[in-house]
Amino acid sequence: FSSLKSERVNYRQYKTRAEAMVDIADYIESFYNQRRRHSTLGNISPEEYEARQQNVSN
Secondary structure: OHHHHHHOHHHOOOOOHHHHHHHHHHHHHHHHHHHOOEHHHOOEOHHHHHHHHHHHHO
16 A cells, blocks of 8 residues: 555545545545556556456457
8 A cells, every 4th residue: 555655645635534535445446456557467457457367268
């Protein structure tokens, strides 16, 4: 989560905990999990990994 902190949280000031939770959840859903490359997947994004898996199974 260091990327989340350096890319999002450190640059924002939240008025409430709920506001922070919504913003962080949005960040994780829209960016972090889908587009960020993951070392456990061979440094490709989850989207690319799933596309490759679909091609292998077809």
